[in-house]
Amino acid sequence: xxxxxxxxxxxxxxxxxxxxxxxxxxxxxxxxxxxxxxxxxxxxxxxxxxxxxxxxxxxxxxxxxxxxxxxxxxxxxxxxxxxxxxxxxxxxxxxxxxxxxxxxxxxxxxxxxxxxxxxxxxxxxxxxxxxxxxxxxxxxxxxxxxxxxxxxxxxxxxxxxxxxxxxxxxxxxxxxxxxxxxxxxxxxxxxxxxxxxxxxxxxxxxxxxxxxxxxxxxxxxxxxxxxxxxxxxxxxxxxxxxxxxxxxxxxxxxxxxxxxxxxxxxxxxxxxxxxxxxxxxxxxxxxxxxxxxxxxxxxxxxxxxxxxxxxxxxxxxxxxxxxxxxxxxxxxxxxxxxxxxxxxxxxxxxxxxxxxxxxxxxxxxxxxxxxxxxxxxxxxxxxxxxxxxxxxxxxxxxxxxxxxxxxxxxxxx
Amino acid sequence: xxxxxxxxxxxxxxxxxxxxxxxxxxxxxxxxxxxxxxxxxxxxxxxxxxxxxxxxxxxxxxxxxxxxxxxxxxxxxxxxxxxxxxxxxxxxxxxxxxxxxxxxxxxxxxxxxxxxxxxxxxxxxxxxxxxxxxxxxxxxxxxxxxxxxxxxxxxxxxxxxxxxxxxxxxxxxxxxxxxxxxxxxxxxxxxxxxxxxxxxxxxxxxxxxxxxxxxxxxxxxxxxxxxxxxxxxxxxxxxxxxxxxxxxxxxxxxxxxxxxxxxxxxxxxxxxxxxxxxxxxxxxxxxxxxxxxxxxxxxxxx
Numbered sequence: 001x002x003x004x005x006x007x008x009x010x011x012x013x014x015x016x017x018x019x020x021x022x023x024x025x026x027x028x029x030x031x032x033x034x035x036x037x038x039x040x041x042x043x044x045x046x047x048x049x050x051x052x053x054x055x056x057x058x059x060x061x062x063x064x065x066x067x068x069x070x071x072x073x074x075x076x077x078x079x080x081x082x083x084x085x086x087x088x089x090x091x092x093x094x095x096x097x098x099x100x101x102x103x104x105x106x107x108x109x110x111x112x113x114x115x116x117x118x119x120x121x122x123x124x125x126x127x128x129x130x131x132x133x134x135x136x137x138x139x140x141x142x143x144x145x146x147x148x149x150x151x152x153x154x155x156x157x158x159x160x161x162x163x164x165x166x167x168x169x170x171x172x173x174x175x176x177x178x179x180x181x182x183x184x185x186x187x188x189x190x191x192x193x194x195x196x197x198x199x200x201x202x203x204x205x206x207x208x209x210x211x212x213x214x215x216x217x218x219x220x221x222x223x224x225x226x227x228x229x230x231x232x233x234x235x236x237x238x239x240x241x242x243x244x245x246x247x248x249x250x251x252x253x254x255x256x257x258x259x260x261x262x263x264x265x266x267x268x269x270x271x272x273x274x275x276x277x278x279x280x281x282x283x284x285x286x287x288x289x290x291x292x293x294x295x296x297x298x299x300x301x302x303x304x305x306x307x308x309x310x311x312x313x314x315x316x317x318x319x320x321x322x323x324x325x326x327x328x329x330x331x332x333x334x335x336x337x338x339x340x341x342x343x344x345x346x347x348x349x350x351x352x353x354x355x356x357x358x359x360x361x362x363x364x365x366x367x368x369x370x371x372x373x374x375x376x377x378x379x380x381x382x383x384x385x386x387x388x389x390x391x392x393x394x395x396x397x398x399x400x401x402x403x404x405x406x407x408x409x410x411x412x413x
Numbered sequence: 414x415x416x417x418x419x420x421x422x423x424x425x426x427x428x429x430x431x432x433x434x435x436x437x438x439x440x441x442x443x444x445x446x447x448x449x450x451x452x453x454x455x456x457x458x459x460x461x462x463x464x465x466x467x468x469x470x471x472x473x474x475x476x477x478x479x480x481x482x483x484x485x486x487x488x489x490x491x492x493x494x495x496x497x498x499x500x501x502x503x504x505x506x507x508x509x510x511x512x513x514x515x516x517x518x519x520x521x522x523x524x525x526x527x528x529x530x531x532x533x534x535x536x537x538x539x540x541x542x543x544x545x546x547x548x549x550x551x552x553x554x555x556x557x558x559x560x561x562x563x564x565x566x567x568x569x570x571x572x573x574x575x576x577x578x579x580x581x582x583x584x585x586x587x588x589x590x591x592x593x594x595x596x597x598x599x600x601x602x603x604x605x606x607x608x609x610x611x612x613x614x615x616x617x618x619x620x621x622x623x624x625x626x627x628x629x630x631x632x633x634x635x636x637x638x639x640x641x642x643x644x645x646x647x648x649x650x651x652x653x654x655x656x657x658x659x660x661x662x663x664x665x666x667x668x669x670x671x672x673x674x675x676x677x678x679x680x681x682x683x684x685x686x687x688x689x690x691x692x693x694x695x696x697x698x699x700x701x702x703x704x705x706x707x708x709x710x711x712x713x714x715x
Contacts, residue, residue: 031689032693070573097578228467234466241464283423321578338435399585
């Protein structure tokens with residue numbers, strides 16, 4: 001059994017909550033007391049049918065307004081897989097919350113209302129999927145019951161979306177007609193879609209191959225913490241604790257510590273206190289090097305024959321998440337894995353219109369939820385990979401040093 | 414190919430270890446909140462895997478309401494002793510005295526809300542800047558919304574509308590003086606994941622997690638152990654039942670479940686078959702309102 005992390009993009013009107021409720025309900029992940037609780041709430045409001053959205057909207061403000069404000073994480077499992085759903089808001093004013101949910105996702109379900117087809121929101125969600133480089137995209141064309149299970153409607157939406165996917169370079173796109181309300185094509189194949197030859201949604205989620213999304217080629221090990229017991233017995237013990245975010249390491253491998261560039265060899269690898277011969281991503285391990293060199297938190301230990309880029313000037317796509325505007329000349333802390341450096345925004349090249357994908361050169365104002373291309377300069381060198389090549393070592397955050405808030409999600413280009 | 418794959422428990426374990434190392438790397442004075450319950454016992458086990466052969470970079474801290482199960486307290490002391498890590502205990506009873514707080518009244522007079530006072534005092538006393546806790550997102554709908562690094566103001570309050578974006582596996586633990594961060598390494602684990610992990614790793618638990626005979630009071634469909642902390646009335650229906658605990662909180666607000674499961678395998682079977690959620694079945698304190706947990710978190714609770 002492994003894990004699939006996926007995000008659902010859409011609004012309540014598209015049937016997002018109904019879809020999640022359906023998946024939880026049909027996989028028996030909703031318990032009787034939880035169902036009773038939402039029944040009580042629905043009754044208290046004098047409404048009729050059970051509102052499955054109450055299951056996912058965890059905050060009082062969300063329930064009052066009937067909207068999703070922030071990401072909620074939901075869990076269910078089948079004998080094959082554990083699923084982690086990031087239930088993210090779909091509206092444009094919550095783009096930052098959606099980006100938060102999308103950053104860890106292996107797969108995105110983009111919900112399309114069959115009556116409306118591909119709309120502005122669909123494009124925006126697709127752009128986020130493309131920016132965050134989510135490996136798998138499922139376009140769930142919902143409310144097919146309302147359009148009479150029409151194959152033509154479905155085909156037209158597929159043709160429209162394929163154009164969007166092509167312009168964004170989205171890979172691994174799967175289309176599926178569903179009716180979340182009736183459970184059509186969710187767990188079981190529905191007879192209403194005799195013309196549909198694909199598999200039902202849950203089957204697809206259970207079988208999509210995600211293990212190969214873990215990069216086992218480029219060994220990258222950001223040091224988080226140095227373990228030094230300093231006891232009599234373990235006087236010389238010095239272990240570098242961290243997670244192997246990509247690649248494989250074996251005892252004896254030649255490694256380079258970045259950004260210093262000092263080389264050494266792996267003397268030993270430990271996991272949970274036991275020595276092992278090799279480790280692979282995403283294991284949390286302890287590394288020992290042959291040479292006594294200066295290594296501390298913020299350094300990255302990489303394979304010497306496969307170095308990442310090291311630079312002080314970075315071209316990045318930023319999803320701006322701050323309430324105060326982003327402007328050239330502003331200073332922020334940049335955090336990439338365990339490395340934290342001071343940085344300054346040198347230039348903002350363009351703003352991306354998230355609905356039309358057009359680039360607006362030299363924007364006057366960059367505010368919350370805007371996506372821009374910028375160049376930043378860091379106070380010391382940063383070891384990174386291009387985000388689209390290696391997601392785990394190409395994403396960084398910007399922190400406002402005065403408020404300590406995370407204000408930007410950066411995809412390094 | 415398959416030799417380079419982690420199963421779900423190994424992935425969750427690696428994620429939890431990564432989070433704990435971020436705490437060690439980012440904070441000056443962290444603490445691990447330890448109650449003697451299965452989730453915090455799992456945290457301690459993970460901390461051993463995270464930091465050994467080194468010492469933990471934090472003490473274990475228990476906020477003792479005075480209404481705890483004896484078995485959990487004994488287990489707490491034995492475990493801290495066995496692994497040789499520092500345990501700090503602070504008592505709600507002392508806070509009540511010092512601050513002249515009002516003891517709750519009623520049949521199940523719970524100190525659950527008062528616990529927050531002692532927790533905040535303890536954070537203040539030791540200047541803790543990060544507290545690691547065993548909360549899981551599958552437990553409750555407000556918890557489902559919380560970040561792994563959850564920033565609290567100097568009153569310990571959670572503001573659900575002003576949460577920091579949490580991207581990839583990058584955790585921003587920067588805070589102002591007086592603020593602290595609650596860190597939840599097992600956010601993404603479900604109840605069943607915990608039990609399967611306990612089985613795989615052979616983790617010891619207090620005896621009350623396994624079926625045993627106990628005198629209980631039947632109250633609104635829940636079985637509450639009789640104890641000096643609960644006011645009994647003549648009309649109360651009391652009997653000896655074979656029960657186990659699915660969660661371990663205060664004796665005043667934790668209910669037992671009828672069970673014959675005397676080992677982990679049987680417990681897992683029962684949990685797979687159950688139709689009631691963990692907190693729904695065992696916690697009296699969540700029934701107050703649909704936003705009970707959200708409200709407690711906003712006022713500094715875990």
